[in-house]
Amino acid sequence: MSLLEVNDLTVKFYTEEGVVNAVDNLSFSIDRGEKFGVVGESGAGKSVTALSVMRLIESPGHIESGEVLFNGENLLEMSDEEIRSIRGNEIAMVFQDAQTALNPVYTVGEQISETIRHHLGYDETEAKERSIQLLDTVGIPDAESRFSDYPHEFSGGMQQRAIIAMALSCDPDLLICDEPTTALDVTIETKILQEIETLADEFDTAIQLITHDLGVVADVCDRVMVMYAGKPVEKAPVEELYYDPKHPYTVGLMSSIPRIGDERERLQTIPGTMPDLVDLPSGCSFHPRCPYAEESCTRSEPALVDPETGAVATDDDEHVAACLEYTGELTDGLGYEVTVRDSSDDAEVETVAGAKASSAVDTDVPDAGGDRRD
Ligand SMILES: Nc1ncnc2c1ncn2[C@@H]1O[C@H](COP(=O)(O)OP(=O)(O)OP(=O)(O)O)[C@@H](O)[C@H]1O
Numbered sequence: 018m019s020l021l022e023v024n025d026l027t028v029k030f031y032t033e034e035g036v037v038n039a040v041d042n043l044s045f046s047i048d049r050g051e052k053f054g055v056v057g058e059s060g061a062g063k064s065v066t067a068l069s070v071m072r073l074i075e076s077p078g079h080i081e082s083g084e085v086l087f088n089g090e091n092l093l094e095m096s097d098e099e100i101r102s103i104r105g106n107e108i109a110m111v112f113q114d115a116q117t118a119l120n121p122v123y124t125v126g127e128q129i130s131e132t133i134r135h136h137l138g139y140d141e142t143e144a145k146e147r148s149i150q151l152l153d154t155v156g157i158p159d160a161e162s163r164f165s166d167y168p169h170e171f172s173g174g175m176q177q178r179a180i181i182a183m184a185l186s187c188d189p190d191l192l193i194c195d196e197p198t199t200a201l202d203v204t205i206e207t208k209i210l211q212e213i214e215t216l217a218d219e220f221d222t223a224i225q226l227i228t229h230d231l232g233v234v235a236d237v238c239d240r241v242m243v244m245y246a247g248k249p250v251e252k253a254p255v256e257e258l259y260y261d262p263k264h265p266y267t268v269g270l271m272s273s274i275p276r277i278g279d280e281r282e283r284l285q286t287i288p289g290t291m292p293d294l295v296d297l298p299s300g301c302s303f304h305p306r307c308p309y310a311e312e313s314c315t316r317s318e319p320a321l322v323d324p325e326t327g328a329v330a331t332d333d334d335e336h337v338a339a340c341l342e343y344t345g346e347l348t349d350g351l352g353y354e355v356t357v358r359d360s361s362d363d364a365e366v367e368t369v370a371g372a373k374a375s376s377a378v379d380t381d382v383p384d385a386g387g388d389r390r391d
Pocket residue numbers: 030032037038039057058059060061062063064065066076077078229294
């Protein structure tokens with residue numbers, strides 16, 4: 018049994034502009050101790066998915082359907098009291114902005130100790146000892162004296178480490194990290210990600226890591242789900258996703274990963290933007306931005322399939338993708354380059370069609386990605 022199993026989750030927001038289809042029929046699972054990445058551009062539905070797991074969706078949002086099984090129990094059917102005891106204890110969450118998670122009027126140490134006392138029933142001395150130990154574990158130098166510092170006396174990186182210490186303080190089975198390092202500079206980002214990874218291994222904690230950055234996922238995760246417009250478009254073990262991506266959107270995301278020695282001034286991004294979730298395009302939501310899109314893509318919504326056989330995906334399939342190319346309806350192979358012209362205004366997509374008819378996408382995407390922006 019998986020630690021977390023999300024089945025057919027659908028979440029909508031009822032706004033004045035219309036009904037936002039934030040998450041649409043989404044399923045995924047995370048095993049005990051597994052590091053699972055969720056990637057996609059802004060607005061893909063990553064945070065809403067995480068908040069739904071924690072049952073933190075507030076009005077005008079509504080979980081329409083689906084189930085969230087944690088250790089086999091459906092969190093969506095639990096009482097408020099039951100779900101509160103799961104939050105923080107068994108599932109913890111780290112948000113992007115540490116400053117908002119720490120209360121400025123209490124010392125960092127007090128806040129961690131309080132969490133420990135509340136969730137684990139430790140007395141004051143035990144909770145303090147454990148807090149200092151955790152601050153030390155997440156790399157806060159001189160943790161004993163830093164215990165009495167207020168949040169403003171910590172740098173941004175240290176604050177984020179303190180939040181991670183707090184999240185790990187109750188030894189959760191699942192730690193959901195929503196863009197945990199986006200606000201930090203790159204060297205600190207790398208260190209914190211390494212710490213999250215090491216700690217997760219040490220505590221045997223599963224991680225759901227939400228990011229828009231496939232480079233981060235490559236460093237940390239075992240498996241990845243790529244989301245677009247509220248739906249999963251590809252799920253795969255991390256290496257397969259990098260070396261043999263099966264969805265054009267995944268390839269597009271990869272072309273924005275910085276590589277050492279990359280001389281482009283600006284990274285290539287996928288032309289266009291995420292569609293309006295109130296009024297989704299017909300057929301495949303990605304078709305307006307897809308260099309492969311054919312007429313059939315505007316009509317049929319592709320199901321997740323096993324790309325090797327074209328058969329509808331099952332729980333046993335490790336690598337699945339939702340692209341008509343793999344249902345056999347398109348005739349050209351998925352060999353193409355996306356060329357982005359003009360870095361200023363009108364970005365233009367050029368398709369070099371059928372160049373590698375029988376092969377998968379050229380995996381060295383940044384180099385294959387057409388014009389350099391220099
Ligand atoms: N409170 C809300 N009211 C209305 N719409 C919302 C609300 N919260 C989220 N949404 C919508 O749900 C969709 C998915 O948002 P979500 O925050 O999950 O995206 P994301 O992939 O996490 O993006 P980001 O990387 O920017 O955090 C977006 O279109 C967003 O506008």
